[in-house]
Amino acid sequence: GEDVEQSLFLSVREGDSSVINCTYTDSSSTYLYWYKQEPGAGLQLLTYIFSNMDMKQDQRLTVLLNKKDKHLSLRIADTQTGDSAIYFCAEKEAGNQFYFGTGTSLTVIP
């Protein structure tokens, strides 16, 4: 559960969709999460998905989970400049340890 990987950077134009990807290794993960970190601010939970779900939609956010490939993605529709931040995926194992990815820095170009 300690190898959670993300691509480091993503750049999109305002109004386009952003897709941030994450791979994880622990098949016993119960929940998977997406957090947002803006400069100088703490991490904020954006959304989560339970491990027995394939998809979850929450307003502009869509989370897709492929358990077979241990792949998680976050799609942000109609990306805005305020969405520029670092996005972390995280997994929670059966205990209480959380493992975070390295973070993807999203830049939205006006």
Next chain:
Amino acid sequence: DTGVSQDPRHKITKRGQNVTFRCDPISEHNRLYWYRQTLGQGPEFLTYFQNEAQLEKSRLLSDRFSAERPKGSFSTLEIQRTEQGDSAMYLCASSSRASRPDEQYFGPGTRLTVT
């Protein structure tokens, strides 16, 4: 309630000194977590408390690190004999046992610089 608070926000110390950080969780939250975050990395789990009991510690946690939560409310993280590699942001988070899916609320962090 204003959320999770941490004190101090910044700490500069010389190598070999001891430092102590404090975290005040959201008042009704019985779960408390400490993480370390270095530049360009995600938070790394250090330890977890449920009420006053320290239930989990990362096996990566050096013996120089100790954490307490004596009354099940605020928590302290102490680093003894600091090393330059300890320079990082130390994050605290809290959650409620009743919360599904264990939604953690993070504090602003304490940035430690060891010179």
